[in-house]
Amino acid sequence: xxxxxxxxxxxxxxxxxxxxxxxxxxxxxxxxxxxxxxxxxxxxxxxxxxxxxxxxxxxxxxxxxxxxxxxxxxxxxxxxxxxxxxxxxxxxxxxxxxxxxxxxxxxxxxxxxxxx
Amino acid sequence: xxxxxxxxxxxxxxxxxxxxxxxxxxxxxxxxxxxxxxxxxxxxxxxxxxxxxxxxxxxxxxxxxxxxxxxxxxxxxxxxxxxxxxxxxxxxxxxxxxxxxxxxxxxxxxxx
Numbered sequence: 001x002x003x004x005x006x007x008x009x010x011x012x013x014x015x016x017x018x019x020x021x022x023x024x025x026x027x028x029x030x031x032x033x034x035x036x037x038x039x040x041x042x043x044x045x046x047x048x049x050x051x052x053x054x055x056x057x058x059x060x061x062x063x064x065x066x067x068x069x070x071x072x073x074x075x076x077x078x079x080x081x082x083x084x085x086x087x088x089x090x091x092x093x094x095x096x097x098x099x100x101x102x103x104x105x106x107x108x109x110x111x112x113x114x115x116x
Numbered sequence: 117x118x119x120x121x122x123x124x125x126x127x128x129x130x131x132x133x134x135x136x137x138x139x140x141x142x143x144x145x146x147x148x149x150x151x152x153x154x155x156x157x158x159x160x161x162x163x164x165x166x167x168x169x170x171x172x173x174x175x176x177x178x179x180x181x182x183x184x185x186x187x188x189x190x191x192x193x194x195x196x197x198x199x200x201x202x203x204x205x206x207x208x209x210x211x212x213x214x215x216x217x218x219x220x221x222x223x224x225x226x227x228x
Contacts (some may be wrong), residue, residue, distance in 0.1 A: 004159075031214055042120075042205055042218035043160070056215050091159060098147055098214060102167060105150055105207065105216055107159040 002026065004108035006092050012114045018080035021111045024073070025094030029106075031055075032069055034077050035091040037110070043091055049075065050097075079113075087115045118143045120208055120219035128225040129196055137191040137222045139206035144184045147209045151180050151191050154203045154221070163204075164191070168211075196226045 005024040013019050025032045031050050035043035046065065048056040051072040060067070064083070069075040079086055089110040095103050119142045129135055139149070148167045152160040164173045164180040166189070172181040179192040189206055203223045207216040 006159075033216070035218075040220075042207075042220045044218070045215050048215050050214070093160075093216075095214075098209070102165050103148060103209065103214070104162055104165045105209075106162060107152075109159045112157075 004092055004094055004106055006090075006108035006111050008111055009109060010112050010114075012116065013082055014116050015084055016081040018078065019082060019113060020079075021077045021090050021092075021113075023075045023077070023092030023108060025075075025092070026106055028096065029094035030072070030097050031095045032075050033093040033095075033105075034067055034075070035093065037089045037091055039088075046077070046090075082113075082115045084115050087113055089113070118208060118210065118217045120206060120217050122204075122206060122219040122222050124222060125220070126223040126225075128227065130227050131196060131198060133196050133226075134192070134194050135196055135224075137193070137204050137224070139189040139191070139219055141187045141189075141208050141217075143210075144187050145211045146184065147211050147214075149180075149182055149189050149206060149208050150216070151178075151189075152205045152207065154205060160205065193224075196224075198226050198228050200224060201226050 034046040037043045049069040067077045091110045093107045095105045123138045150165045151163040166182045177194040203221040205221040207218045
């Protein structure tokens with residue numbers, strides 16, 4: 001079974017530029033999450049989708065971050081314009097619904113963003 | 117608001133020791149708790165998932181316990197090896213939502 005796929009793995013941009021990250025979850029997983037992880041900290045939820053609907057985006061800085069999950073499968077996270085403090089690893093994760101397979105969470109390898 | 121803490125923040129032990137990592141959460145209304153391992157520059161790898169109705173789960177040298185009433189979980193690693201060196205994170209999933217809240221992690225170094 002293929003895992004969660006993310007791209008690109010690394011991205012370096014200058015402040016005020018834009019960047020987009022892509023995620024393809026495990027096949028059949030209804031729930032998709034984007035997390036931001038700053039060095040030395042645990043992941044922080046940015047947005048959670050169930051199928052193609054948003055469940056929780058309360059911590060997404062909506063003035064600069066946007067995300068979509070078309071057709072309830074893969075997802076894109078965009079940052080525009082980027083700030084220095086956006087330098088972090090952006091992790092995508094997916095899970096089946098809680099009643100299915102225990103709702104275990106699986107992560108991709110992450111996309112490391114450096115903003116200069 | 118759920119808060120998850122992990123103690124200690126860092127731990128260094130000689131190879132062969134048994135060790136315990138701790139995870140505490142403030143809201144006991146959880147659906148499940150999951151332990152992860154993260155190697156430098158990598159994503160998170162799932163180690164163990166404990167449902168709220170369970171008391172413990174075991175996988176090889178790893179054993180995780182859950183005490184919902186006290187808001188605690190422990191990850192026990194037996195006979196530690198240098199390859200166990202990594203950051204270990206716990207995450208809890210709410211009953212009333214589906215989001216996971218993560219602790220800051222414990223950075224483990226196992227010395228040969």
